[in-house]
Amino acid sequence: MLSKKTKYGIKALVHLAKKEDRVPVQISSISKAENISQKFLESILLTLKKNGILGSKKGKGGGYYLLKDPKEIPMTSIMRLLEGPIAMVPCVSLNFYEKCDDCPDENACAVHNIMIKVRDNTLEIFRNTSLADLSHP
Amino acid sequence: MLSKKTKYGIKALVHLAKKEDRVPVQISSISKAENISQKFLESILLTLKKNGILGSKKGKGGGYYLLKDPKEIPMTSIMRLLEGPIAMVPCVSLNFYEKCDDCPDENACAVHNIMIKVRDNTLEIFRNTSLADLSHP
DNA sequence: CCATTAACCTATAGACTTAGTAGGGTAAAT
């Protein structure tokens, strides 16, 4: 299940991508338009900023804006940043790998093998979908 | 992320599917072979029994056994039973649908639309994978 | 018929995560 954090984060990014110019948008503005708790959204936008997706400007007329072209922001980055691993099991995760305690041999594990398939499939979708694709469906 | 409940459940089912005959296998036996806490496994097998996947026999020589041919048990059933929805968001779930509080129009929602893609892809894999496929890789 | 075996059932608890809330501090425009 996708966390609300990720869901809200994506919605906010799409909101920003839909603006043609790069004029800063205020948190309160996004929060109202997308029905997201302002304080919660604040923390989400902050992590997006710290990870190089968003820029911000303080003071009057300030707000958040995209640092890159929406075409250059793939879903994989957004998901890994907000949600964490894309794989359903840590032992098949590319970026967040962890060995299973109970599994003596990964290659012989039925769960492992099918979850690799699922991961590859999901990854393919996320790799081929950018923020730009999300913004004009 | 896949819960341990689901993971253990799949492992136990594969374990049973690998036995050629339908002789009952005891919880303790599966628990040892698969490195699963016995009591936890007990509750998992019980829900599999209540939902028509497994049969059981009490007393000496008792245990759990598959009720159907492994070919006839698709991953979709196992996943929905143990893990719940296959979709990443309730608003794109076929069997566990729920409307989002924050979303005025599902069809206009970017998250909704990409998650439908992911769901369809994952579903295709799970539909075309049976317990038999898991058991001889 | 009685002892043994193993499934069945209920309750509970510790650890962890989620989805926020509260409340202020800091920097930059005007």
Added chain:
DNA sequence: ATTTACCCTACTAAGTCTATAGGTTAATGG
């Protein structure tokens, strides 16, 4: 100087996950 809005820390209520404990019921063997 004052407004505006970003930035940060801490906390918490609720829920889920992963079990554990302990007793009950039913089948089998002698």
